[in-house]
Amino acid sequence: MILTQEEVKEFQENGFLILRNFLDKESCEAILDVAKVHLKHKIEPIESEIDYLVKSKEYRTHVTDYNSLEEKRILTPRRLRQVYERDILFKEWMENKKIRPILKELLGDEVVITTAHHNSIMTKMPSKNSVTEWHQDRRYWSYSDDNLITIWLALGEENSQNGVLEFIPKSHKMEFLEEQFDERDYFRVDKKMNMSLIETKTSTTLKAGDVVLFHCKLLHRANANSTQEPKISFVYTVKGANTKVIDGSRSAQYREILLD
């Protein structure tokens, strides 16, 4: 499967692209079954809801320990970290042969998995969960340039009630002032200069098997999950082989996998 010129243009211009029905239902269900076991038993490394809310910008930029901070027995998982190593099914999806030429085309480079970032099963549990404010994933990452793409696989339906992704198209190409972000680098919704941009937001319901590819500087957010079912997605990030990790940074603490 290779992208059409329109699809490549759409990604370059808007900063994201949706590939509908990309992974078959059986594979999604198999991944979901394993993910649910790891979530049920709270197998570390996990980021919990509390971690997500309290970790500072400094912590996220520098600390490489991905285990949860709060007591395991009471934590609500937000994401299972380091999934590449957790299960063969997870590894197989991240090395999926159908998606490789697509990523290569969009990166314009050889594809490298960055296990330091995302590399996760992302959840929003019904009992205790929170809004994800507008942000660029790139903010805590340390690389020579911005040629990084996140691959978001929906494992069930994602809609406005359970926290589907919302994007600000074209924001990956925009230059922003420091004052447009708060102390944790979230894009401020109370700033007049941000409001008109936020009005251009877009989102669409996803079904199991749909994939969203988005640029590491694209502004995105998600509602809290107000339903009784968890929202569970598989999220990992790739970079071009010529995009170099900054030595000594948190991004350099985990291995990279070159896909041939």
Ligand SMILES: O=C(O)CCC(=O)C(=O)O
């Ligand atoms: O809340 C969500 O599901 C989106 C999470 C997200 O964008 C992130 O953690 O980078």
